[in-house]
Amino acid sequence: xxxxxxxxxxxxxxxxxxxxxxxxxxxxxxxxxxxxxxxxxxxxxxxxxxxxxxxxxxxxxxxxxxxxxxxxxxxxxxxxxxxxxxxxxxxxxxxxxxxxxxxxxxxxxxxxxxxxxxxxxxxxxxxxxxxxxxxxxxxxxxxxxxxxxxxxxxxxxxxxxxxxxxxxxxxxxxxxxxxxxxxxxxxxxxxxxxxxxxxxxxxxxxxxxxxxxxxxxxxxxxxxxxxxxxxxxxxxxxxxxxxxxxxxxxxxxxxxxxxxxxxxxxxxxxxxxxxxxxxxxxxxxxxxxxxxxxxxxxxxxxxxxxxxxxxxxxxxxxxxxxxxxxxxxxxxxxxxxxxxxxxxxxxxxxxxxxxxxxxxxxxxxxxxxxxxxxxxxxxxxxxxxxxxxxxxxxxxxxxxxxxxxxxxxxxxxxxx
Numbered sequence: 001x002x003x004x005x006x007x008x009x010x011x012x013x014x015x016x017x018x019x020x021x022x023x024x025x026x027x028x029x030x031x032x033x034x035x036x037x038x039x040x041x042x043x044x045x046x047x048x049x050x051x052x053x054x055x056x057x058x059x060x061x062x063x064x065x066x067x068x069x070x071x072x073x074x075x076x077x078x079x080x081x082x083x084x085x086x087x088x089x090x091x092x093x094x095x096x097x098x099x100x101x102x103x104x105x106x107x108x109x110x111x112x113x114x115x116x117x118x119x120x121x122x123x124x125x126x127x128x129x130x131x132x133x134x135x136x137x138x139x140x141x142x143x144x145x146x147x148x149x150x151x152x153x154x155x156x157x158x159x160x161x162x163x164x165x166x167x168x169x170x171x172x173x174x175x176x177x178x179x180x181x182x183x184x185x186x187x188x189x190x191x192x193x194x195x196x197x198x199x200x201x202x203x204x205x206x207x208x209x210x211x212x213x214x215x216x217x218x219x220x221x222x223x224x225x226x227x228x229x230x231x232x233x234x235x236x237x238x239x240x241x242x243x244x245x246x247x248x249x250x251x252x253x254x255x256x257x258x259x260x261x262x263x264x265x266x267x268x269x270x271x272x273x274x275x276x277x278x279x280x281x282x283x284x285x286x287x288x289x290x291x292x293x294x295x296x297x298x299x300x301x302x303x304x305x306x307x308x309x310x311x312x313x314x315x316x317x318x319x320x321x322x323x324x325x326x327x328x329x330x331x332x333x334x335x336x337x338x339x340x341x342x343x344x345x346x347x348x349x350x351x352x353x354x355x356x357x358x359x360x361x362x363x364x365x366x367x368x369x370x371x372x373x374x375x376x377x378x379x380x381x382x383x384x385x386x387x388x389x390x391x392x393x394x395x396x397x398x399x400x401x402x403x404x405x406x407x408x409x410x411x412x413x414x415x416x
Contacts (some may be wrong), residue, residue: 003172011041011161012048014149018157021050023116025159028106029055029077029084031069031182034121036076037170038162040177042119043080054083056113058106060091062186069182076180099192110153117157122147125167128213129197131220141227146220166213222246236261247289249276283372290374302343305382307335307409311342313380318415320380329408330382330389330400340389342380349381349388355398365394380413 027042029035039055046053057073059066070086077084089105110118127146134143151158162170174181190196205212225242237257244251252260252275263271264280264287273280279290300315311320320342323329350359366376371393382390390396392413402408 001176003169004176006169007037007041007162007165007173008044010164012045014159014161015045015049018117020117023051024054024114025051025117025119026054026056026110026113026115027119028110028121029057029073030121030184031057031073031076032121032184033170033174033179033181034123034126034162034167036121036179036181037173038119038121039076039080039082040179041161041173043082051117054085054115056110056118057084057086058109059086059088060102060105061088062091062102063184065182065185072182099194107153110156113156115156117159118153119159119161121162121170122160123162123165123167123170124213124217125198125202127163127220128216129194129202131216132197132201133193141223144220145224145227146217148224164217240264244275247278249278281372281374284370288372300344302341305340305342307332313342316378316380318380318413320382321412321414322409323412325408325410326405327402327408329402329410330396331402332407332409333402334384334400335409338384341383343383345377345379345381351388351391351394352398353395355401362388362391362394365391369393382411 025042027035027039029039039053042053055073055077057070059070063069074084074086087109089109091101091105131144131146134146137143147160147163148158149160149163173179186192187195188199190199202212209215225246240257240261241251251257256275260273260275260280263273264282268282271280271282274292277292279292281288281290303311303313305311305320305322307322309322309324311322313319324332345362349362351362351365352359353365362376366373371379379392381388384400387399388397389400390411392411396411
C-alpha cells in the first residue's frame with residue numbers, strides 16, 4: 001500500500017496549515033483516474049481535518065458519453081457517501097480551441113460555487129506537460145511557472161494536493177484501493193497538443209532523461225519564484241537573499257549583504273567574496289559560485305601519461321580520458337619515442353592549435369575562450385618535455401596532431 005501512504009501523506013502535508021475544519025471543500029470530479037483518486041484520498045482524510053467534502057462534476061456535453069460520465073460520478077459519490085452536484089455547461093469555441101473553451105466554462109462554473117476551497121487532481125505528469133507546452137508556445141515567466149499546488153480561484157482556496165506525484169503512483173493507488181474510473185476517448189487524440197506531448201514527446205524524453213517530469217516541475221518552481229520577485233518589484237538585497245536561500249546558503253548579516261552587493265557590482269576580475277563555504281567571483285559581467293576547496297592554490301605533482309585510456313587526478317577533482325580515434329588527437333606513434341606529463345600552468349606557455357597560424361600565448365587563448373582566471377590555474381595541461389601538447393577546451397598543438405588515417409589519442413578532461 002505504498003502508493004496509498006504516499007498520496008495521503010503528501011495531501012495531508014498540503015492541507016495541514018490551512019485550517020479547513022468546518023469549511024466546505026469541493027473536488028472537481030471528471031470521472032478520470034486523477035479526480036477519482038483525489039476524491040478517495042480527501043475522503044479518507046476527512047476525519048483528520050474535519051472539512052465538509054463534496055464533489056462537483058461539470059458536464060460539457062462535448063462527448064456522446066457525457067451522460068455516462070455524469071452517471072458514473074454520481075454512483076461513485078453515492079458509494080462513498082459524498083454529496084454530488086452536476087453542472088451542465090455550454091461550450092462556445094469561438095476563436096479558441098475546444099480544450100481552451102472547455103477550460104474557460106469550467107473555471108466560470110467553479111467560480112460560482114459556494115465553497116471555501118476547491119481541489120483538482122492535477123499530478124506531476126500534468127505539470128511537466130503544461131510547462132513544456134507553455135515553453136513551446138514561447139511563454140514568459142508566468143506561463144513557465146506551471147500550476148501552483150496552492151493558490152486562489154476568485155476568493156476560494158485552490159488546491160492541487162497530488163501535484164508532486166507521478167501518474168504511475170495514482171494508478172498504483174487506484175489498484176491498491178480497487179477503484180474504477182473512466183477513460184476519456186479524446187485523450188488518445190494526438191491532434192490536441194497535450195496528448196501529442198503525452199504520447200509522443202514524453203516517452204522520447206524519458207528514454208534519455210528518465211526524470212524529465214521532476215526536472216520540469218523543479219524548473220517551474222524556479223520560474224514561479226522569479227516571477228514573484230519580478231512582480232513584487234523587490235530590491236537587490238531581497239533578490240540576493242532569495243538567491244542565497246535557493247543555493248542552500250545561510251543568510252548573511254545586513255552589513256555583509258551590503259558589502260557583497262557592492263563588490264558584486266564591481267568589474268574587477270580579482271573580486272572574491274567568501275560566504276558559507278563558497279567564493280563568489282565575477283568575470284565578464286557574470287557571477288560564479290566556487291567551492292572554497294576548489295578555489296585554493298594547489299600543490300600538484302606532475303604525473304606521467306604513458307598511453308593509458310584514463311588518468312585519475314583526484315587533486316584536481318577529475319580525470320583525463322583518452323579516446324583512440326583515427327585522424328584525430330595526439331599521434332600515438334609519438335608515445336614510443338617521447339615522454340608525456342601532466343602539469344599545471346606555470347606562465348608564458350604557448351600553443352598552436354592551427355598549423356597555418358603562429359603559436360599564441362595561453363593567456364590570450366583563454367581570454368578568447370572565456371575561461372575565468374581562477375579556473376585557468378587548475379586545468380591539467382599535457383606536456384612533452386617543455387612543449388605544451390594539449391589544453392582542455394583549446395585542443396592539441398599542431399605539431400603533435402596525427403595525420404591522415406593514423407591512430408591518435410583525443411584527450412578529454414572530466415570533473416568528478
